[in-house]
Amino acid sequence: xxxxxxxxxxxxxxxxxxxxxxxxxxxxxxxxxxxxxxxxxxxxxxxxxxxxxxxxxxxxxxxxxxxxxxxxxxxxxxxxxxxxxxxxxxxxxxxxxxxxxxxxxxxxxxxxxxxxxxxxxxxxxxxxxxxxxxxxxxxxxxxxxxxxxxxxxxxxxxxxxxxxxxxxxxxxxxxxxxxxxxxxxxxxxxxxxxxxxxxxxxxxxxxxxxxxxxxxxxxxxxxxxxxxxxxxxxxxxxxxxxxxxxxxxxxxxxxxxxxxxxxxxxxxxxxxxxxxxxxxxxxxxxxxxxxxxxxxxxxxxxxxxxxxxxxxxxxxxxxx
Ligand code: NAI
Numbered sequence: 001x002x003x004x005x006x007x008x009x010x011x012x013x014x015x016x017x018x019x020x021x022x023x024x025x026x027x028x029x030x031x032x033x034x035x036x037x038x039x040x041x042x043x044x045x046x047x048x049x050x051x052x053x054x055x056x057x058x059x060x061x062x063x064x065x066x067x068x069x070x071x072x073x074x075x076x077x078x079x080x081x082x083x084x085x086x087x088x089x090x091x092x093x094x095x096x097x098x099x100x101x102x103x104x105x106x107x108x109x110x111x112x113x114x115x116x117x118x119x120x121x122x123x124x125x126x127x128x129x130x131x132x133x134x135x136x137x138x139x140x141x142x143x144x145x146x147x148x149x150x151x152x153x154x155x156x157x158x159x160x161x162x163x164x165x166x167x168x169x170x171x172x173x174x175x176x177x178x179x180x181x182x183x184x185x186x187x188x189x190x191x192x193x194x195x196x197x198x199x200x201x202x203x204x205x206x207x208x209x210x211x212x213x214x215x216x217x218x219x220x221x222x223x224x225x226x227x228x229x230x231x232x233x234x235x236x237x238x239x240x241x242x243x244x245x246x247x248x249x250x251x252x253x254x255x256x257x258x259x260x261x262x263x264x265x266x267x268x269x270x271x272x273x274x275x276x277x278x279x280x281x282x283x284x285x286x287x288x289x290x291x292x293x294x295x296x297x298x299x300x301x302x303x304x305x306x307x308x309x310x311x312x313x314x315x316x317x318x319x320x
Contacts, residue, residue: 003224005032009088010223011081013037013074013128014098016052018196019147019212023095024056026216027223028065033088036060037070037080037098043197045100045116074098075119077127081135091132093143093223096125096169101198106160114161121165125172133185142185143223146173148233153191153244170233177231186230188222190215191244193237210238217241250278251291 010027014020016038028034036056040049053069060067070083074096084091100120102113129144136142151159152166169189176187192215193199195207218236221227233244252269254262266273282288 003030003220003226005030005093005224008032008092009035009084009090010093010095011035011037011084011091011128011132012095012097013080013124014039015095016040016056018198019192019194019215020095020097021056022212022216023097023219024067025060025063026220027093028060028067029063030220032066032093034060034065034067035070035080035084035087035091036067037072037074037083039071039073039098041100043100044102045120073120074124074128077124077129077131080128081131084132085135090139091135092139092141093145094129094132095145095147095219095223096128097145097147098124099147099198101159101162103158103162105158109161117161118165118168121162122168122172125169129172129176129187133180136180136185137183140184141225142180142183143227144173144176144180144185144187145219145222146170146187146189148189148191150191150193150235153233173233174231181230186222186227188229188232188234190218190222191233191235193235214239245281245283247276247279248282248291249273249275250280 005027008031010024010032012020012024012027012034015024015034015036020038024034024036036053038053038056040052041047048071050069050071053071057067057069068083068087070080072079074080081091098120100117102109102117104113125146132142132144146169147166148170149162149166150156151163152170155163173187173189176185180187194210194212194215195204196212199207199210215236218234218241222229222232222234235242235244252272254265254269256262256265259265282291
């Protein structure tokens with residue numbers, strides 16, 4: 001059965017070009033009303049132009065779809081969501097796609113480079129998602145996509161500012177997934193790779209194999225009402241899609257961790273601390289606390305109490 005979006009309102013940021021344009025076209029072709037947001041600046045975040053968003057809106061309308069343009073920066077997320085509400089009365093899906101680069105070696109990154117990158121990627125994703133949140137909460141339905149990068153997940157030479165910002169949106173997504181789960185607001189992160197303005201410096205013979213059209217299928221599925229995935233992180237490119245997760249070694253308890261000789265104990269145990277045999281895949285703060293309390297219980301000669309860790313978490317989860 002075709003995954004349809006009739007009656008749904010989808011906001012795609014940075015939709016005037018590259019990947020964002022593809023998301024907008026795909027959602028519109030499946031019946032969604034789309035807000036095509038794009039500031040239309042250069043890839044370093046300077047300048048603006050309405051023509052990119054307008055072109056995509058015209059393309060959607062020519063194909064019989066429904067779309068409106070918005071030219072605000074994602075840092076003014078309320079205005080973008082306002083466009084959705086004023087034109088279509090609701091917002092069901094937010095794709096936090098807008099992005100820029102200011103690549104420099106770490107030693108050459110200026111405060112301005114750092115802030116500009118963080119404002120667009122992190123603050124922008126926060127602002128747009130937050131503005132949509134109350135509508136999604138009222139509807140008891142919402143789907144949010146964050147966009148990270150291999151540079152964020154693994155690091156990349158010359159991209160310290162971008163790496164930090166791109167991993168920040170994974171953290172944002174993880175908590176939105178927890179807070180939104182019971183409200184049927186699902187948040188997931190994608191890590192795409194495709195030929196666009198941002199990857200134009202990479203060799204064309206390689207990039208020819210990575211088309212922007214290959215990315216929307218994952219996003220269209222993740223945002224559909226039939227999809228229960230929440231809090232996932234997915235790599236996607238060239239037709240390949242996979243899910244990523246954390247892995248943790250079994251670890252070692254250092255006796256007398258506050259003793260003077262504890263650093264030497266760390267050194268002596270390094271092989272065990274970094275041994276991936278018997279590794280596990282923790283997926284929550286409960287899993288983190290469970291491990292801590294398990295080891296403490298073992299140290300004290302007490303039985304492992306799984307509930308204990310959950311008590312620890314709920315005691316400190318006091319945010320309202
Ligand atoms: P692109 O440069 O082709 O498109 C980005 C769009 O975002 C542009 O049209 C630009 O005008 C818009 N934009 C920039 N700042 C904005 C702002 N403040 N407010 C509203 N719109 C703004 O780039 P591409 O490749 O399509 O990237 C899309 C997203 O995917 C970005 O977040 C990027 O970091 C991410 N990404 C892309 C990869 C790739 O292989 N192309 C790899 C990893 C991540």
